[in-house]
Amino acid sequence: MIPAEVRHAAADLMAEYGLRIDEDRLEDWVELFDEACDYKVVIRENVEQGLPNVLMWCDNKNMLRDRIASYRDVNEYNLHWDRHVIGPLRLGGGADGVWTIEAAYTLVQTDLEGVSRLFSAGRYLVEFVLAGAAARIRSAKVIADTGLIPTLLATPI
Amino acid sequence: MTFEIRWERDDYSRIPFHLYHDEEVYALEMERIFRGPCWSYLCLEAEIPNPGDYRTTWVGDTPVVVSRATAEAGGAIHAFVNRCAHRGAQIVRKTHGNAAEHVCIYHRWCYRTDGELIGIPFRRGLKGEGGMPKDFDMAAASPQRLKVANVSGMLFGTFSDDAEPIEDYLGEFGTGMVRRFFHKPIRILGYSRQLIRGNWKLYAENLRDTYHASLLHEFFVTYGVDRATQKGGVKMDARHRHNMNHAYTATDTQADAQAAYAGTAGVKLDRMRLTDTKLLQHTPEFADRMNLAAPTFFPNALLIQINHSLGTRQIRPKGVDAVEVFQTLFGFADDTEEQTRHRLISANLVGPAGFVSMEDGEAIEIIQKATRNERQATNIIEMGGRGAISDLAHRVTETPVRGFWSYWSELMGVEAPGGVR
Numbered sequence: 147m148i149p150a151e152v153r154h155a156a157a158d159l160m161a162e163y164g165l166r167i168d169e170d171r172l173e174d175w176v177e178l179f180d181e182a183c184d185y186k187v188v189i190r191e192n193v194e195q196g197l198p199n200v201l202m203w204c205d206n207k208n209m210l211r212d213r214i215a216s217y218r219d220v221n222e223y224n225l226h227w228d229r230h231v232i233g234p235l236r237l238g239g240g241a242d243g244v245w246t247i248e249a250a251y252t253l254v255q256t257d258l259e260g261v262s263r264l265f266s267a268g269r270y271l272v273e274f275v276l277a278g279a280a281a282r283i284r285s286a287k288v289i290a291d292t293g294l295i296p297t298l299l300a301t302p303i
Numbered sequence: 304m305t306f307e308i309r310w311e312r313d314d315y316s317r318i319p320f321h322l323y324h325d326e327e328v329y330a331l332e333m334e335r336i337f338r339g340p341c342w343s344y345l346c347l348e349a350e351i352p353n354p355g356d357y358r359t360t361w362v363g364d365t366p367v368v369v370s371r372a373t374a375e376a377g378g379a380i381h382a383f384v385n386r387c388a389h390r391g392a393q394i395v396r397k398t399h400g401n402a403a404e405h406v407c408i409y410h411r412w413c414y415r416t417d418g419e420l421i422g423i424p425f426r427r428g429l430k431g432e433g434g435m436p437k438d439f440d441m442a443a444a445s446p447q448r449l450k451v452a453n454v455s456g457m458l459f460g461t462f463s464d465d466a467e468p469i470e471d472y473l474g475e476f477g478t479g480m481v482r483r484f485f486h487k488p489i490r491i492l493g494y495s496r497q498l499i500r501g502n503w504k505l506y507a508e509n510l511r512d513t514y515h516a517s518l519l520h521e522f523f524v525t526y527g528v529d530r531a532t533q534k535g536g537v538k539m540d541a542r543h544r545h546n547m548n549h550a551y552t553a554t555d556t557q558a559d560a561q562a563a564y565a566g567t568a569g570v571k572l573d574r575m576r577l578t579d580t581k582l583l584q585h586t587p588e589f590a591d592r593m594n595l596a597a598p599t600f601f602p603n604a605l606l607i608q609i610n611h612s613l614g615t616r617q618i619r620p621k622g623v624d625a626v627e628v629f630q631t632l633f634g635f636a637d638d639t640e641e642q643t644r645h646r647l648i649s650a651n652l653v654g655p656a657g658f659v660s661m662e663d664g665e666a667i668e669i670i671q672k673a674t675r676n677e678r679q680a681t682n683i684i685e686m687g688g689r690g691a692i693s694d695l696a697h698r699v700t701e702t703p704v705r706g707f708w709s710y711w712s713e714l715m716g717v718e719a720p721g722g723v724r
Contacts, residue, residue, distance in 0.1 A: 212577045
């Protein structure tokens, strides 16, 4: 049995995860992670072949901060709005207080003239711990079924 | 079909925008370039190490199977058009795998691992009735095969009997660079794919435009990975169809760079620091000590080293207004676990989400968007000079883009009168 408070914390966590990106609050999105965290975006084509290549990999929170700072001030990218739709959460784990979430997502991007396109579909594998009532992400792995990235990938999934 | 281009300049410093949009031009490119006397990059030998291993790939927009034949079929590496002789269905549908033979699902026509048609169900009919005509020649009907060349484990293919020997095609410069990247056995780390809604030539040009590198990709300059002030330059083959942009680690000073980029809008030299600098850790691992090497081979290949990230990119045209960039990342078979980890961390630099590469997708799409309706206007390609095309020992240049167009024009049969080569 997954305790009710864990279910609530996980639901809140994933709601905040998607919405903070969609609201362009990327610095606040980073705050959902532990200092010792791991964030990775991989494509299913590689996973199915057992190949380790990554599209993005931050193996601690400072690297995540660098990714966002670079996005804000250094990189050029397709101007767009993100919209995440995250499916029901499959919860598991619990050993040593580390819980797991598996959930499907779709991410639609909309350009500044209002044209929306499916940008990515895939799933999340998240490990989190409870810090008081709130969940903190230990690791988040995005496995994108959409291996053919339209244009480029600048904002996190 | 014949067509003409009214070149404004015979040095290809003005390219009409309509060449990125015309369907007829695209169709001719597939015929005269990708099915013409060029060698196209197929895949890496390391991806098909065992007999029966195959990968599907593209030469222009023609689907191709690259296959290491089984022992019974001779064991050599073959490439053939991935299209059933019978009705034209894709024979192989997976991206990769291992097979003793390939069978089209539609009517189960069967192909040997070298591409030869060897089986047709009910060929002799049923109970003496029907079947294929007795004189049907299976060998002659087999899918078209490409000539395959293996340069240090990098596989190239051509449809044309008129292609030069691969060593001449790549030149000493090219084969030398391939040997450099593949000087010992490699390990495939994986793939990435990017769909850019722009003409494939815009991507080919991008790879030959050193001028943009440190301006569009601000990360290079901001964090000092690559700056125009570093020692380096562009090298081309004798025909100026291939190019290499390169730079050497730590050959400029912060003061050089500050002076050079002073006043350039948007460049934030020295303003930012990475909190975690391991991404940029680089210990020269090649004898030449380059930290950036990007040899690009006409028409569809790039080899790229950015610090410890190593890879190939294959240009896959997807119609006149889209191109897939297919990237294969690799390390060396004798890399330690720690080295592999560092190569994967370095993968943050490249690919569709790469700190120093993501911008190309956007730059190309906004050209495609803004030039769609142009019948007359041209672009301007003069950075680095006009006239003759030659190697340069500096990095603020787009001269190799003119080299690309010069060779493109030769293959397409539309060279400017007296055009430079």
